[in-house]
Amino acid sequence: TNLVFAAELAALGLASALPPRIGTTSLAQAHGDSANRGSGTASLKQVRRPRYRFNGARSVYRTYLKYGAPVPDDLVKAVAHTDALYAAEVKRATGSAAAEPIDESDQAYITPVTIGTPPQTLELDVDTGSSDLWVFSSHTPPSQIHGQQIYSPNKSSTAKLLEGHTWSITYGDGSASRGNVYIDNFTVGGLTAEKQAVQCAQQVSASFTRETHVDGLIGLGFSTLNTVSPKSQLTFFDNVKSGLDSPVFTADLKHGAAGTYDFGFVDKAKYSGEITYVPVNPDPGYWAFNSSGYAIGSGKFSASAITGIADTGTSLLYLPTAIVTAYYRQVEGATNSRTYGGYVFPCSSSLPSFTFGVADARITIPSAYINYAPITPGSSTCFGGLQSSSGVGINIFGDVALKAAFVVFNGGSPPTIGWAQK
Numbered sequence: 001t002n003l004v005f006a007a008e009l010a011a012l013g014l015a016s017a018l019p020p021r022i023g024t025t026s027l028a029q030a031h032g033d034s035a036n037r038g039s040g041t042a043s044l045k046q047v048r049r050p051r052y053r054f055n056g057a058r059s060v061y062r063t064y065l066k067y068g069a070p071v072p073d074d075l076v077k078a079v080a081h082t083d084a085l086y087a088a089e090v091k092r093a094t095g096s097a098a099a100e101p102i103d104e105s106d107q108a109y110i111t112p113v114t115i116g117t118p119p120q121t122l123e124l125d126v127d128t129g130s131s132d133l134w135v136f137s138s139h140t141p142p143s144q145i146h147g148q149q150i151y152s153p154n155k156s157s158t159a160k161l162l163e164g165h166t167w168s169i170t171y172g173d174g175s176a177s178r179g180n181v182y183i184d185n186f187t188v189g190g191l192t193a194e195k196q197a198v199q200c201a202q203q204v205s206a207s208f209t210r211e212t213h214v215d216g217l218i219g220l221g222f223s224t225l226n227t228v229s230p231k232s233q234l235t236f237f238d239n240v241k242s243g244l245d246s247p248v249f250t251a252d253l254k255h256g257a258a259g260t261y262d263f264g265f266v267d268k269a270k271y272s273g274e275i276t277y278v279p280v281n282p283d284p285g286y287w288a289f290n291s292s293g294y295a296i297g298s299g300k301f302s303a304s305a306i307t308g309i310a311d312t313g314t315s316l317l318y319l320p321t322a323i324v325t326a327y328y329r330q331v332e333g334a335t336n337s338r339t340y341g342g343y344v345f346p347c348s349s350s351l352p353s354f355t356f357g358v359a360d361a362r363i364t365i366p367s368a369y370i371n372y373a374p375i376t377p378g379s380s381t382c383f384g385g386l387q388s389s390s391g392v393g394i395n396i397f398g399d400v401a402l403k404a405a406f407v408v409f410n411g412g413s414p415p416t417i418g419w420a421q422k
């Protein structure tokens with residue numbers, strides 16, 4: 001009976017009150033721990049099983065089975081009932097995927113995904129500034145494909161054409177793509193959306209053709225921005241959100257190194273200090289939030305609200321002209337070049353860091369991130385990672401800003417965005 005009792009307690013996930021006796025060797029002793037009490041005695045430490053929920057009906061049921069007793073019908077029903085209750089509470093799905101820079105200036109980041117059956121692997125640009133999931137495909141004219149991996153729906157047994165639906169999107173820099181739509185399994189970071197709308201490109205603009213490392217985009221903006229017509233489709237995040245442990249995804253982008261996108265959980269190991277959450281206005285369809293102000297280098301903080309969007313699909317940081325001119329006034333030889341389309345400076349110039357506020361929190365972008373890249377490979381003139389938003393029409397916290405922080409995109413009600421130093 002001691003053994004049974006101990007077993008029941010173990011089933012409860014509780015430490016047993018009955019220390020095991022002769023013949024058992026503690027793990028510590030197995031690993032030669034210092035206090036050797038001689039032979040014949042040992043003690044095993046038990047630990048609580050994480051997230052274990054005791055299910056009484058099931059425990060009684062097991063005892064009936066163990067002693068071959070006939071199981072009463074209402075006990076079988078009770079077990080099914082309690083299992084169902086717990087299934088509703090069980091830890092849900094999460095995912096974690098790499099975000100690899102496509103070049104040495106972190107112009108964009110790519111994330112491996114699989115689509116269809118058998119799985120076809122592509123590497124897509126996760127883009128919180130748009131809401132279309134589109135891919136280079138077997139429907140893309142070969143003349144427009146330059147090294148990209150493609151998705152072939154006709155090779156996937158689970159692909160279904162979304163009859164009569166098309167899509168067409170144009171991005172801030174004028175690049176564009178359009179095509180038809182399939183529904184298929186879509187997996188990123190071990191997380192699968194069974195019926196994901198996968199938009200197949202039948203036409204891509206030259207700048208996408210030139211981007212050999214980018215096989216398409218995963219739009220993680222709000223689904224209201226999705227361009228599929230006549231019926232707009234849900235983003236991957238909206239498709240998986242209800243099954244996630246928590247309705248969030250996080251971005252931990254890095255300068256010149258692979259970072260991660262996590263889904264369903266906030267990884268405490270990825271940031272320092274506290275995460276500061278601020279409201280998001282989902283109406284424009286972007287992750288729009290208010291920054292509380294800025295500071296240049298070690299200068300004083302200027303508390304002035306800056307409404308902008310957190311956009312993983314934009315490379316640079318675009319802010320109001322007044323802030324940008326104040327910044328480059330501190331950079332030797334900086335000019336706003338019409339030729340190169342923005343602020344440039346001698347690559348050897350020393351740059352101040354740039355700090356932006358999120359409520360009372362402060363995110364500081366190291367100066368190295370603002371020395372973005374030579375205007376052409378090998379040039380001694382460099383392009384700034386901070387540029388004016390006046391031509392864009394909206395302030396954009398793109399990768400230059402995002403990679404200085406750990407960012408939580410909280411898709412709960414109401415949506416919020418969290419920022420932490422790292």
Ligand SMILES: Cc1noc(C)c1CN(C)Cc1cc2n(n1)CCN(c1cc(N)ncn1)C2
Nearest residue numbers: 107108129130171172173175207208211313314
């Ligand atoms: C890659 C990459 N990423 O940014 C650029 C530009 C490139 C390079 N370029 C040659 C190709 C290209 C152009 C775009 N992309 N890729 C990604 C989506 N684009 C966005 C997304 C968004 N949220 N906001 C604005 N544009 C425009």
